[in-house]
Amino acid sequence: MPDSTLVGLHHEEEHHPELLHHFADAEQQRDASSLGMWVFLATEVMFFGGLFCAYLIYRRWYFGDFAAASKTINMGLGATNTAVLICSSLTVVLAVWAAQTARRTLLIVSLVVTMLLGLAFLGIKGIEYTDKFEEHHVPGASFSFNNVPIPGRPGEYANPRHAQIFFSLYFVMTGLHALHMIIGLGVFTWLLYTAWKGRFTPEWHTPVEIGGLYWHFVDIVWIYLFPLLYLIDRHP
């Protein structure tokens, strides 16, 4: 909270150009923005949480069918995407550090690399979705999942209806995640533009910090999606 002895005097202090009028000082503005982003991420936890809830229940009910379905999605691509996002989280923290230490070039390079990695993630996802489409694993009228063996249970075949539930959850969960990535790319486009204009300084680079928080959150969601969707049963 602002010091009471400075009540009414803040107009006379140096007014940072990025300070919004209703805040008493830059520190209050930064603390408010940061808290706002953290609270928003809490809502996102609950948003994805509903999907994880549905997933966990059906996985428990139809474990064998889910394992069979999981084996048909490309673990290599999924693992690559995990590594891509982890690298992008590194470049994000480098961007924040660059902003903190007035390294404009590093900031811009980090933001660009982050975005390229994000695009790579989406591209790989596109390949995966195309594969699923061609294999008729997209739920709906043309879904088919016949004679797929259940891992670890020789002679048993997956129930296509239950497998369809797996794929429904797969598409909704990864689709929603990809949507968040796209939004993240939009945010980072703005960050890149603003960094290019030279507006970020060690005193004020809040958008980079809170944009980074959002990106890390999207990474954390994938960190859970990958083992849950891709690694149910990969015993050879």
Place this chain on the structure above:
Amino acid sequence: MEIAIPQSPVAERENYLNAKYGVWSWLLTTDHKRIALLYLLSITFFFFIGGFFALLIRLELLTPAGDLVQADTYNKLFTMHGMVMIFFFLIPSIPATLGNFLVPMMIGAKDLAFPRINLLSWYLYIIGGVMMLHCMLTGGVDTGWTFYAPFSTNFTNTKIVEAGLAIFVAGFSSILTGLNFVVTIHRMRCPGMTWSRLPLFIWAHYATSIIQLLGTPVVAVTIVLVAAERALHLGIFDPKLGGDPVLFQHLFWFYSHPAVYIMILPSMGVITEIIACFSRKRIFGYHFVAFSSIAIAVFGFLVWAHHMFVAGISVYSALVFSFLSYAVALPSAIKVFNWTATLYKGSIHYDAPMLYAFGFLGLFTIGGLTGLFLSALGINVHVTDTYFVVAHFHYIMVGGAVMGYLGGMHFWWPKISGRLYPEGWARLAALIVFIGFNLTFFPQFLLGYMGMPRRYYDYSHMPEFQVLNVLSTAGATVLGVGYLLPMVYFLWSMRYGKPASDNPWNAAGLEWKTASPPPTFNFDEEPVVTWEAYNYEELDAPPHTQEVPVAR
């Protein structure tokens, strides 16, 4: 008790209403007070839409036969009544109007933490509202406001996706309002405004915001799943695929139960302020009331499956949820005790806000106690999906939340508009609302207990229910008159009402230390708080002494 100032001939002092003119100065405003008024207009509009559907429902139920509308139409009527009233009236009502207006002022801030997000919140609400209106005008939805799967996902041919998206967008509005309040209350309190000095209205809105933030996303993703199931044939709740419709109910009620606490907590905050002011006493048990608000918010997330006792959940799970549902009544009971203790030996003034508060106390208590009946598994099985449940939730949402909303509108009307409403008419309206309300909904407890199912348009196999239904419809008409009266005299007062002083009620709270209506940035100088909340002894002690220089 109100102090009126004779109209002076000097030029009107600049305040938030006259600071700028023109439609765009309102539609692009970031002033939380103007946004509050934008919300006020919008939610009043939707209140009347929802009320219109209620009127048609009650007209149909005047006679046992289904003779006013067809069955499908009736399904749409109660669905649209519920969806509009819950998502477009009750959930935003107090937080978006009184909350938006008062939260910054009560904590001594110039605005909310994120004024532009506040405006975005209103636009999202409007977009959602327009989508819902369009949906209703082009056929509407017939699933009940609870849009259970698999009827909503597989069988109905009404506009689920559109209604769902409308609610999704409005839900985002709710989330952003909650986010704004939480950050504002944490970060923007003026010097000296410690947590223990906050008005309990603020504690109530803080607790409400927690629920909005953590619950709404779950119903949002549920709506996404339902829309995906309908539009893209991605089946998650489809029994043909082995899906579980009860899972839909879990995800739906995880939000929709805490949602009822979103609807009642702000009203409790209003009532606390009114009771303190019109008993001229500080609230008894301030910390108990403050922490009970947080307790309601947290406990409220633990009880959702009490809406599903007959849906097929496990008996052991039902036992746990039944027990927890009893527990959630405790913090509310604590509040009722503290309000009552505040009234005891207080100097009671029966102005209109206080009449609404008294109404709230009685009706909320009845509604809450009948909730305990419903928490008992044995009774629940008997009265589920009957009018007993309908009466229970209307006692809380209308007898509780709407009474609190009206009481708050009266209490803060001088601050919002700079005018006094006509007290005589206001007391009459409060009385009409109270009588109309009880006549409408008390018979419904009896009807439900006797076995009349809800959502039925034809009860001709039980014609003995007609008398109570006629009473209920008559009551609804009286209630409607009671709601119309304030619309009329509030509007009248904006032009012809007596100008209000800064603090016509001599009430405690920072919002009363600035002008009525307030200037755009709320205070001429940032306040510094050195006194405790509800310092009515000091306010009433003659002569008045001003402790710190504050806004004039």
Place this chain on the structure above:
Amino acid sequence: MSAHSTSSPLKMYFAVWIALLAGTGLTVYAATLDLAPYNAAVALGIATIKATLVALFFMHVWHASEKLTKLVVIAALFFLLLLLGLTMSDYATRLWS
């Protein structure tokens, strides 16, 4: 705003990055082993460690100057676990009777 020296965060960031990549490799490898019924627990355990590393060090929760940040994180996790746990309690006990 950071009171730390500017070089030490870099070492920490790269260390966490390596740990995250190693964790990914480990979880892929563990999925190929037959650890039933612990495969899921191992996978989720590794995922939780990775997520915790990202939150604590990349999102700076470890060095957060405000306790409030940590409270928000804990609150979000608490309510998520509530959703998952209480819902599961229905499904887990349905067959008991």
